Amino acid sequence: MNKKAGPLFYLLLAVFVFLVMFPFLWMLVSSIKPINELFGDKAFTPFTSRPTFDNYISVFTNYPFLKYLWNSFVVSGITTLYTVLIASFTSYAIARLKFKGKTVILGLVLSVSMFPQIATISPIYILLKNIGLTNSYLGLIIPYTTITLPLSIWILVTFFRKIPFDLEEAAKMDGATLMQTYWKVILPLAVPGIFTTAILVFIAAWNEFLFALTINTDDKFKTVPVGIAMFEGQFTVPWGDITAATVIVTVPLVIMVLLFQRRIVSGLTSGAVKE
Amino acid sequence: MEVKLNPNPSPKKDPGQAKTSSNKKRKASEKRLAYLLVAPSLLLILLIAIWPVLQSFYYSLFDLRLNNPTKSEVTLSYHLDLEKYLNSYPFLINVLEDEAGKAKGSPAETLNGLISELKEVDAGIKEDSAVKKQYEQVDDKLTNMEPVSEELSSVKVDKSDALKLDRTLHKVTSEVKGLKGLKNEEDALGLSSSLNEAVIKPNFIGFDHYKNNLTDKRMWMAIWNTSAFTIVSVFLELVIGLAIAVLINKAFFGRGLVRATILIPWAIPTAVSAKMWQFLYDGQNGVVAHIFEKVGLVGSATDLLTTNLGAMFSIIFTDVWKTTPYMALLLLAGLQTISSSLYEAASIDGASKWRQFTTITLPLLKSSILVALLFRTLDAFRVFDLVFVLTGGGPANSTETISILAYKRMFEQTNFGDGSALSVIVFVCVAVISMIFIRFLGRDLLTDR
Numbered sequence: 001m002n003k004k005a006g007p008l009f010y011l012l013l014a015v016f017v018f019l020v021m022f023p024f025l026w027m028l029v030s031s032i033k034p035i036n037e038l039f040g041d042k043a044f045t046p047f048t049s050r051p052t053f054d055n056y057i058s059v060f061t062n063y064p065f066l067k068y069l070w071n072s073f074v075v076s077g078i079t080t081l082y083t084v085l086i087a088s089f090t091s092y093a094i095a096r097l098k099f100k101g102k103t104v105i106l107g108l109v110l111s112v113s114m115f116p117q118i119a120t121i122s123p124i125y126i127l128l129k130n131i132g133l134t135n136s137y138l139g140l141i142i143p144y145t146t147i148t149l150p151l152s153i154w155i156l157v158t159f160f161r162k163i164p165f166d167l168e169e170a171a172k173m174d175g176a177t178l179m180q181t182y183w184k185v186i187l188p189l190a191v192p193g194i195f196t197t198a199i200l201v202f203i204a205a206w207n208e209f210l211f212a213l214t215i216n217t218d219d220k221f222k223t224v225p226v227g228i229a230m231f232e233g234q235f236t237v238p239w240g241d242i243t244a245a246t247v248i249v250t251v252p253l254v255i256m257v258l259l260f261q262r263r264i265v266s267g268l269t270s271g272a273v274k275e
Numbered sequence: 276m277e278v279k280l281n282p283n284p285s286p287k288k289d290p291g292q293a294k295t296s297s298n299k300k301r302k303a304s305e306k307r308l309a310y311l312l313v314a315p316s317l318l319l320i321l322l323i324a325i326w327p328v329l330q331s332f333y334y335s336l337f338d339l340r341l342n343n344p345t346k347s348e349v350t351l352s353y354h355l356d357l358e359k360y361l362n363s364y365p366f367l368i369n370v371l372e373d374e375a376g377k378a379k380g381s382p383a384e385t386l387n388g389l390i391s392e393l394k395e396v397d398a399g400i401k402e403d404s405a406v407k408k409q410y411e412q413v414d415d416k417l418t419n420m421e422p423v424s425e426e427l428s429s430v431k432v433d434k435s436d437a438l439k440l441d442r443t444l445h446k447v448t449s450e451v452k453g454l455k456g457l458k459n460e461e462d463a464l465g466l467s468s469s470l471n472e473a474v475i476k477p478n479f480i481g482f483d484h485y486k487n488n489l490t491d492k493r494m495w496m497a498i499w500n501t502s503a504f505t506i507v508s509v510f511l512e513l514v515i516g517l518a519i520a521v522l523i524n525k526a527f528f529g530r531g532l533v534r535a536t537i538l539i540p541w542a543i544p545t546a547v548s549a550k551m552w553q554f555l556y557d558g559q560n561g562v563v564a565h566i567f568e569k570v571g572l573v574g575s576a577t578d579l580l581t582t583n584l585g586a587m588f589s590i591i592f593t594d595v596w597k598t599t600p601y602m603a604l605l606l607l608a609g610l611q612t613i614s615s616s617l618y619e620a621a622s623i624d625g626a627s628k629w630r631q632f633t634t635i636t637l638p639l640l641k642s643s644i645l646v647a648l649l650f651r652t653l654d655a656f657r658v659f660d661l662v663f664v665l666t667g668g669g670p671a672n673s674t675e676t677i678s679i680l681a682y683k684r685m686f687e688q689t690n691f692g693d694g695s696a697l698s699v700i701v702f703v704c705v706a707v708i709s710m711i712f713i714r715f716l717g718r719d720l721l722t723d724r
Contacts, residue, residue, distance in 0.1 A: 116656075210682070
C-alpha cells in the first residue's frame, strides 16, 4: 500500500511512540535522581539538577544482582540451545517428510503451548523437590521445556515449510540420503529461521516467572525477574534501586530489539498469519 | 539387475516396477526417520507437560499437605508408623496399669478393660507375620537407641486393625477423662493422642476439593476477577491494536523506530514491568497516579492501588500497555497480506473508507483476528506475574485471579491437594476457551499452509 503519510499521521505516530515509551523514559530519569528527589515535591519533575549513579551502584552492592543476571543467562541460554536443537529435528520431520499422524502431533504441540503453567506446577515442584533439583539450574531448565519446546516447534515448522521443495528433489536425484539432505541442504537454508526461533525462545525463558519463583527460592539461584520483584528495603520500598534495575534489564533488550526487530517480527507472526 | 534377468520382460513395465520398489523403500525409510526425529520432542512433551497435568488431577483427589508429615504423600492404604507407635504404646499401658493398681472398684475395672482392649489390638496388628517381623526389628532398634529409618518404620496394616486402634484410642481418651482425678491423667491423654498420630490414614478424598471449591465464594470471586480482566483487557487490546495496525499500514518514514517501540514492552519481563508500574502508580510519588488525579480519572492518586476498582483498573491498564502493541503487530502482518488492488477497485466504485474497512478489511482479517484473540485470551486467562507483583491479589482479594489463588493454596498454605484441584479447574477453563475458538477457526490452524 502506498498511501501518503501526512503531518497529522506523523503527529499521531509521535504521540503513540511517546505513550508507549513514557514509562521507560520516566524510569531512566528517576534512576539518576538522588534518592530524596524520588519523594515529595520533586517526585514529579522530569529532570534532575544533581544526576547521580548511586542507585546503580546500590543495585550491584546491596543485592546479588550480577548473580541474578548470570543465573538468568545460564538458564535461558542452555534452555534455548537444547530446545531449538530438538525442535529443529521434529519440525523438519513435520514440515518435509511424509508420515502419518502429523496433524495430531502438531495439534498436540499447539495444545501443550496453551497449557496454563499453574496446571503443571504441583507435580513438577514435588518431583524436583524429591530428587533434590530445587535451587539448581537444571531445576528451571527442565520445566522451561514445557514453554519453549512447543513454541520452537510451532515457529520452526513454518520456516521449514517455506524452503522450496525442489531442492530436496534435486538432492534426492543426486542420491543423497535423507539425513544428508537435512544437514547439507535444508539446515543451511533454515539457519535464519532457527536463529529467529532462538531469539524468541531465549526471551520466553528469560521472562519466565512462576517456575523461577517457586522452584529456585535461594538467592544464589534466583533469576532476574524474580530478583527484581523481590527487591525489598528495610523500611520503605527501594524505588531508587528498582528504577535502576529496570533500566539495566531494559537497555540490553532495547539493543537486541533494535538489532533483530525484523527477525523477531517474522517469528512472532509466522504462526499467526496465513499467507 | 534382477529386472534385466527377468525371462519375460515387458519393457514398458520394468522401469516402473523398479522405481516403485525403490520408492517404497525410500518411503519406508523416510517414515522411520520421521518418527525417529519426532520421538525426542514427543517424549519430552509427554514427560514434562502431559504427565504433570494428569498427576495434578491425581493429586487433587487427595488431602495432600506438604507441611503435615502424615499427609505429605499420597497414600491409598492404612499405614502404621511403628517408631511412633512403639514410643507410646508400652508407656500408655504402663501408665494405665499403674493407675489401675491404685484405683478400686469400678474405675479399676474400666482401666483394666481398656488395657485388655489395647493389648488385643496390639496382638491383632502383630497377627500378620510380615508386620510382626518389622515390629520386632523396630522394637529392637528402639531398645538399643538406634535410629529407625523411615522405610522400616512405616508398615502397611489392615484397615480393620487401624480403625480398631483408632476407635480404642478414642475410647481410652474419653474414659480417662470421664474418670476424673487420675493422678497421671495428662500423661495418659498425651500418650493416647501421640499413639493416634502413629496411624496414617489414606488421604484419598475423592472429589471433595472440587465440591468445596465449587461452593467457595473466594473461588468464584477469583473466576470472576479473571474473566473480567480477560474480557476487558483483550477487548481493549483488540480495538486499539486494530486501530493502530490500520493506521500504520502504509509506507512512512521511521518504520523501524515504530516497530522497535512496539517490541520493547512485549520483550521486557512481565514481572519487571509490573514492578515498574507499581512505582508509576504509587499513591504518593507515582507520576502516572499523579497525572490520572490531575485529569480527574481517579478521585485521589492513592485510589489506584488501594481501592478494589482502582487496582483492577491498574492491572488492566498495564496489560493493555504491554500487549496492545503486540496485538497491533499480529494484525498488521495480517493486513499486509490483503492486496491493495482490492482497495483501489473499491475506491473506483466509490466506496467510503469505512465501507472499505467493513467489507474488505474485516472479512479478510477474520482468521488473523481469531488467532490473535485465541492466544491473547488464553494468555490473559492464566495471568499470574502481573497480578502477583503489582497487587499480590489485593486489596481484599479484589484482583485475585484463579492462578494466584491456586499459587497461594499450594505455596503459602502448602495445601497441594486443594491447589492442584484449582489448577485443574484453570486447565479445564482454558481447554473450554480454546475449544470454542477452534470451532470458529476450524482446522486451518493445523493444516499445511
